[in-house]
Amino acid sequence: MLLNEKILSFYNQLDRSLFMEKNQSLSHEDIPLPIGYGQTISQPSLVLKMTQMLNLFPSARTLEIGTGSGYQTALLAEFSQEVFTIERIPELFYKAENRLKLMGYPNIRFKLDDGSIGWKEFSPFDRILVTAAAKHIPQPLIDQLNSPGLMVLPVGKSDIQQLTIVFKNEKGDVRTESHGAVRFVPLLGRY
Numbered sequence: 001m002l003l004n005e006k007i008l009s010f011y012n013q014l015d016r017s018l019f020m021e022k023n024q025s026l027s028h029e030d031i032p033l034p035i036g037y038g039q040t041i042s043q044p045s046l047v048l049k050m051t052q053m054l055n056l057f058p059s060a061r062t063l064e065i066g067t068g069s070g071y072q073t074a075l076l077a078e079f080s081q082e083v084f085t086i087e088r089i090p091e092l093f094y095k096a097e098n099r100l101k102l103m104g105y106p107n108i109r110f111k112l113d114d115g116s117i118g119w120k121e122f123s124p125f126d127r128i129l130v131t132a133a134a135k136h137i138p139q140p141l142i143d144q145l146n147s148p149g150l151m152v153l154p155v156g157k158s159d160i161q162q163l164t165i166v167f168k169n170e171k172g173d174v175r176t177e178s179h180g181a182v183r184f185v186p187l188l189g190r191y
Ligand code: SAH
Pocket: 035, 039, 040, 041, 042, 065, 066, 067, 068, 069, 070, 071, 072, 073, 086, 087, 088, 089, 092, 113, 114, 115, 116, 131, 132, 185, 186, 187, 188, 189, 190
């Protein structure tokens, strides 16, 4: 089976209601839903699309900014060797950590902090996924991307963004590619 088919079949059996405390009856609809503290879980088809855009591989070390509910984190953990995930809202952070530990993922490291500065200690990362909208691509995240490496993130103004892929080659040259309009909650923090 191709990687994207494997991701699709895992996605199809991953129950989104496990990552929510309210609106359980809506969890199977392909719509974004609130997870409290002004944050939202993206619509599942977009979570799937971003996971597939990342082009993960079994030995990948993957950084995620914006743990939120942990729904996206579970997909990353299933298809990476190790996932490093950062969330800035304590209430969401502790709930997601608890959930993912109970689900039995041994390969996720959690950090309560501003993710726009990355996680230097464990860099470089083969893959980086940002699940909140950045006005500009945070420089620390570009610096902490491996050569070669790939990052997916929404970039743009608060009302609408472009889903962007950042490619870094073996030499460290960076190029970006836009993949359509999306709408995410803002990335807060230093960068
Ligand atoms: N991937 C999540 C979606 C979360 S919404 C899921 O599947 O549920 C975006 C998340 O990014 C929110 O939880 C928000 O608190 C977090 N966030 C925003 N700015 C951040 C920052 N600078 N560092 C870490 N997390 C941040």
